[in-house]
Amino acid sequence: MASLITEADLRDRISAFLADHDPAAAAGGGDAERLAFLRARFDAGLAWVHFPAGLGGLGAGRVLQVVADEAFAAAGAPDNRPGRIGIGLGMAAPTVLAHGTPAHHERWLRPLWTGEEVWCQLFSEPGAGSDLAGLATRARRDGDDWVVDGQKVWTSMAHVARWAILLTRTDPDVPKHAGLTYFVLDMTAPGVEVRPLRQLTGEAEFNEVYLTGVRIPDDHRLGDVGAGWKVAQTTLMNERVSIGGGALPREGGMIGVLAKAWRDDPARRTPGLHDTLMRLWVRAEAARLTGLRVRQQLAAGAPGPDGSAVKLSFATLSQQISAAELDFLGDEGLRRDSWAMSRPEEVDFTGRDAGYRYLRAKGNSIEGGTSEVLRNIIAERVLGLPAEPRVDTRVAWKDLPR
Amino acid sequence: MASLITEADLRDRISAFLADHDPAAAAGGGDAERLAFLRARFDAGLAWVHFPAGLGGLGAGRVLQVVADEAFAAAGAPDNRPGRIGIGLGMAAPTVLAHGTPAHHERWLRPLWTGEEVWCQLFSEPGAGSDLAGLATRARRDGDDWVVDGQKVWTSMAHVARWAILLTRTDPDVPKHAGLTYFVLDMTAPGVEVRPLRQLTGEAEFNEVYLTGVRIPDDHRLGDVGAGWKVAQTTLMNERVSIGGGALPREGGMIGVLAKAWRDDPARRTPGLHDTLMRLWVRAEAARLTGLRVRQQLAAGAPGPDGSAVKLSFATLSQQISAAELDFLGDEGLRRDSWAMSRPEEVDFTGRDAGYRYLRAKGNSIEGGTSEVLRNIIAERVLGLPAEPRVDTRVAWKDLPR
Amino acid sequence: MSDLLESPDEVDLRAGVREMLAAECPWQSVLAFVSSGGEAYDQKLWRTLGTGMGLAGLLVPEAQGGAGAQWRAAGVVVEELGRAVAPVPFLSSAVVATTALGAGGSPALLGQLASGELTAALAVPYGLWKAPRLLSVAGGVVTGTVRGVADALGAGLLLVPAEDGLYAVEGSAVRRTRVVSLDETRPLCDLEFAAAPARLVASLEAVPCALRAAATLTAAEQVGLASWCLDTTVEHLKSRYQFARPVGSFQALKHRLADLWVELTQARAVVAYAVADLASGGEDASVAASLAKIVGSEVAVRAAEECVQMHGGIGFTWEHPAHLYLKRAKATSVAYGSPDRHRARLAGLVDLPLEAS
C-alpha cells in the first residue's frame, strides 16, 4: 500500500495552490472567476482529498478533508456551496466512483464537485417508501437504450438538477431485491417531468418526478443489470455517514433558539415549562456530545454504529424542542410569517418562525429513512435482535401483495 | 324470556332475609356463625344474584349485584372476604357454571362462594407466559383418570387452595390451540407440590406448583377433550371484566399516597417534581373517570372495550406514581421496612412503604396479561389492525421451535 | 355521579351533525378554504349548520329563539365539528360569546345570534386562561387593542370586557388585521378599537363561566379531532402495504396506536364528566374544565402528530388533510390555556401547591 499523504504534505500543497490562485479575487469576482478557482482546486487534487488522484483527490485519509476545507475557508476562498449540492457530494459521487467506469468518472465528477451540475436522487416512490426495494418504476431494454416509466417522489433539487441517480425495476419476475438496476439519468431528457410537491409548511422543497418513456443509454448504467440493490447500498451508506453532521458548539442548534427565547422573555416563564426546557437542554447537549464522539470515532478510523443514534435523536429532539418553543410562546406562537409556496433549497431551522420549525421538524422522522426503519436497523444490526418473519423476500416482485 | 327480578324485589328479599338472619350476630360471632350466615345467604339466592336460582342467585341482572352487596354491607353482615377468594369468584365460578355439569355446580359453587374452599388457577408455565396456548403440562388418559405431569407458575393462593382450575396439553400432535383440555384439580391430591416463589419485594405472594403423576378423574374435566382453549376463554374473559375494579373516590388510589406525601412535606417540594405530580394527578383522575364510565357501561348492559384501557393505564400509572414518590422522598425513600419473606394474601399498595410500592408495581404490567399482550389485543380487537404474520398456528405443537 | 354515557338524543344529534358535515364539509373543502386564505370562515357551511340546522342558537333559551339545549348537546356538536376541522364560528360565537352574554344579555341580541345571521366574538386573546384584560370605555366609545382573537375577523359583533361590564362593538367599527395563523381553519385577527362606539350589553359576571365553557368545549373539539386522526391512521395502515404486509400489522405501530386509543378513551371520559358538570351547575366545574383541557390538548396533539408520522411522506404534504388537524391541534392546545397553565391552576384547586402555604 502506497504511503498516504500527511497533514503537513497537504498543507504545503494548499499553500502552493493558494500562492498561484488568489482566493480573495475568486471570491470577490463573478461566477466565472469562482468556477475557474474551483476547477483548479479540483484539478490540483484538493477538492475531496480522499478521492483518487486525477479525480479531485490525493488518495488521502478521509480525516484530512476537514483540514483542506478549513484551510480554504480561512484563506477566504469561495466554496462549492455544499448545502446546494449535498446529494451530489454525499450520495451520487461515492456511487459513481465505486460503480462507474473511468469515462463516467471523467464526465461527471468534476462538474458535480464544482457545483456546475446539480444532482438529485430518484429512489422513493409513492408505493415504496420504507420498503424501497419494492419500487415499481420500470426500465425495459430497447436496443442500446433503456426505456423508463414510473413515478418518483420526495426528490429535492429535481427542479434544478442536471443529473439524477435512479433506481428502477428491470425484472419483475424475480424477488424484489434481485430485479433492480441503477442508472444515471439526464434530467433534461424528453419524458422527464418535474412537479413541485407542496408540504405542510406551505413551501415545496421537494418534487414529484414523472418518467414517461424516458430513454437512457445503457452506457449510463451503474453496476450490472439486476445489481441495483447492491449499488444503492453504496448510496445509502454514504447518506447515513453524511447525516452525522457538523460539529456545533453548545446551544448551536435549535435548542439555542429556545434558550434565547427563554432568556429574552422572563414573563412567559413557568415552572412547568422550565422543567421541559431543562430536560430538552440536557438531551440536546447529550446528542451534541454524542455527535462529537462519532466524529472522533470517524477521525480515528473506527466508525461505529453510534451515528444512527445521532440521526434518530436529532429527529426526536427537533420535534420536541420546536413543540416546546410553541408552548412557550403561547398566543404569539400561533402567528406565522407566511404560507406562501416558495422553493427553498435548504432547511432553515434557526432563521424562520416557530411555526415553521414545528411543522418542518415533522419531516425529520420521515425523510432519509423513517425513525421506525432506523429503529429496526439499530435493533437488528447493532443489537443483533432477530428479524421479524419475512413474507416478501422469496416471492417474485410481481406476485407480492400491495 | 322470563321477566327479571327488579331492584325493588331484590331489596324486599334482602329485607326479609335479614329479618330472619341477624347480620350483627353473624359478624360478631365465630367462624361457625359467620359461615352459617353466608350459606343461608347463598341458599336464599342472594350471593351472586345474576347466577341461576338454586346456585346462589336469582337469575337477576348483573347490575343488581352492587345493590345486594351494599345492602348486606350496610346491615353490618359478614362478607365472604372477596379479596381472598377472588380467583374463585372471578374466574373459576363463571367457568364451572358455563362448562360444568349440574353435579359440578352442586359440589363446587357453594363452598367456593362462602370461602370455605379457596381456588387457584394453574395456567401459566415457565415456558408459556404471554403465549399461554403453548403450554407443556401433559395430561395422559389412564382408564377413568388422567395423569398429569408438568410445572405451573405464578399461582397465587396455591398454598391455601383446595381446588385449582388447570389447563393441560392432551394432544401434542395437533396445533397448539387444539390440543388443550381443562380440568378441576384437587390440590390435596398426591403429586401436587406447592413451593413459594419469592419476588423482588422479598415476599412470596405466588407459588410454583409441580405436578408429578397427579391423577384427576375424568369426571373433573370441564368441556370436551381438546376444547380447553375455548373453556379457558371463559376464564380469561371474566378475569378481564373483574380487573375493571371498584369505584374509588378522587385520590382514592396510589395517587392519594403521593398527594399526601406532597402535602405533608413542603420542604421536599421542587418545581420539577411539582410538574410531575400534577401530570400524574391528571392521568390518575382521567383513569378514575374512565373506570367510572366503564362501570356505567356495564351497568347499562353495554360493556365496551374501555376496560382494557383501565388495566393498561393502571399498570403504567402505578409504576409512574410509585417512582415519583421515591423521587420525592429522596434519601428517605431508600429506606425499606423489611426484606423478610412473608406470604401476603393481598397487594397492599397504600399501607406499605414507598420502596414496596415501587417494586411491587413492576408486576402490574406482567401479571394477568402483560401490557404488551394487552396492547396487541387493543390494536387487533378494538382498532381492527391486522395481525402479524403467524408462524405458530398451523404447526403441530410438538414441532414448534421453543 | 354524573352520567358519563350518551343519551339516545345525543346519539341522534351526533349522527345528524356528522352526516351533514360528511356532505357539506369534506376535508377537501376545508383544504380549499385554507389554501385560498381569504375568508374569515366558511359562510355556506355556517348557513347550513347555524341557520339550517338551528345550531347557532343551541344554547340560547327558547324564549329568545334558541333551542335551549344543554351543554351536553353543545359538546356533541363541537366534537363533530372538531372531527371535521370545520371552519365555522360555532365554538366562538354560539358557545363562548353566547355564554359571555349570559342570562342577563339582551334578548334581541341573543335572538340575532340564535338565528345565525349575526356572529359575535368575545374580544380576548385566543390563549386567554384567566381574567381578561379590561379595556376602558368612556363616553360611549372604546379605545385599545386586543391581539390574536379567534373568529373575530368575520364577527358582526365584538364583545369587549371593560371595567364596568361587557360592551358590544360593531365589527365594522373596528380595525381588524388578519393574522397569518398557524391554524388557518380558525384564523386569528388583531383588533384595534379607536374610539369605537360601544354599548353596554351585559355584566362581566358570565365571562368566567364563558371561559370555563370555552376550555371544556375546546376539549370536546380536541376529542373529535383526535378521533379523526386515530380512525384515519388506522384505515391508512390497514390499506398501506410495505414489505408485502399491511403496515398496520407492524407491532411497534400497533402498540403506539393502542396507547393512543387508551389516552383517547380516557379523554372521552374526562370530557364527558366536564361537560356534564358544566350542565349540572358544576361545583367541580373548574377542576373538571382544567382536567379536560389538559387531557384533550395532549391527546389531540399526540394523535395529530402520530397521524402525520404514520402516514409517512404523504402525511407531510399539503394535499393530505393531516396537517389541517396538526395545526388545529397545536393551536387549540394553546387556546383558553395550555396544559401547563391548567396544571398550575389545578394545583391550586386541589390543594397541591408548589410553594408552602
Add this chain to the structure above:
Amino acid sequence: MSDLLESPDEVDLRAGVREMLAAECPWQSVLAFVSSGGEAYDQKLWRTLGTGMGLAGLLVPEAQGGAGAQWRAAGVVVEELGRAVAPVPFLSSAVVATTALGAGGSPALLGQLASGELTAALAVPYGLWKAPRLLSVAGGVVTGTVRGVADALGAGLLLVPAEDGLYAVEGSAVRRTRVVSLDETRPLCDLEFAAAPARLVASLEAVPCALRAAATLTAAEQVGLASWCLDTTVEHLKSRYQFARPVGSFQALKHRLADLWVELTQARAVVAYAVADLASGGEDASVAASLAKIVGSEVAVRAAEECVQMHGGIGFTWEHPAHLYLKRAKATSVAYGSPDRHRARLAGLVDLPLEAS
C-alpha cells in the same frame, strides 16, 4: 475538545476488571450477599479488587503508595463495578473519601487507603448534592447524627465535615445503625456521634470536588449498570421463544430497545466528556457533572425497568438478578443529587433561570 474515546490502556484496564469480576463476582454471589443481609460489603471481593489489583489506591498519588491514575481510569473501573453491581466500597472509599481528603490529606492516611486495608466513608447522606451539613467539633470530640450514609457500615474511618475542616473518626467510635436499604448491594447506615474522638485530617476545600466526582462517577456506574441490563435483555430475548418466535423478533420490543440503546450511547458520550473534564481540571466540570448525573440516572432506571419488564415473570422474581440492578439504579438516581436537583442546578450554571433575575 476532550478526547471522548477510550485509550488502549483504558481498554486493557476494562478487560482486566471485567475478567476478574466475571470470576469473582458473578450475580449469584451478589444475590447471595444480599439475601444473607448481614455484611457491610463483600470483603473477599474487596481484598481481590482493592488490594490484589491495587485499585483501592487508583487515585492516590504514587508517593503515597497509590497508582496515581487519572479520573478516566476510575471511570472505567466504576463502570465495570456497576455492570456487576459489585458490593464493594470502591466508589465511596477509593473515590469519594479519597478525593475529599484531597492533596493536603495526611500521607499516612492516604497510604492506608491505597493499600485497601482501610476504607473510609465521607459522613454525608447518600443523596447529598449541595454543601454538606457541618457537624460541630469541640475539644477534640464530635457530636451529632448523620442519616443514610453509603458504605459507612464497614468503613474503618468516617470523614466528618465540620466547621473548621474535615475530621476523621474511627468507625468503632460511632454508633452505626444499619438501614434496611432499597439497594442492599450498597447498604446505608445511620451514624450517631456521641462525643466521638475526632482528629483534623484535611481542609474542607476538596469536599465540593469530591461531591462532583461522586456525581460524575456515579453516572459512570450507571452506564455500566445500564449496559448490563441492555445486554442481558437482548440475550434473553434472543433465546426466549413465545408464539414460536424469539421474543426479540417482536417489533415493539425491538423499538424500545433501540431507543434505550440510543439513550445509552448518549449517556456514554456524556460520561466520557464529564470524566475527561474532571481529569483536565474541569472548567466545565460542574455542568458536565450535572449533565452526566441526569443522563446516567435516567438511562440506568429505564434500562433496569425494561430489563424487569422484558424478562416477564422471571424478571420479577428474587432468584433473577434483574432486581439487583433495578434497586441499584433507583438508589443511584437519588445518590449525590437526583436528576431533578441537577436540572435545577444546571439551570443556574447555564443561565436558564426559572425566575427573572
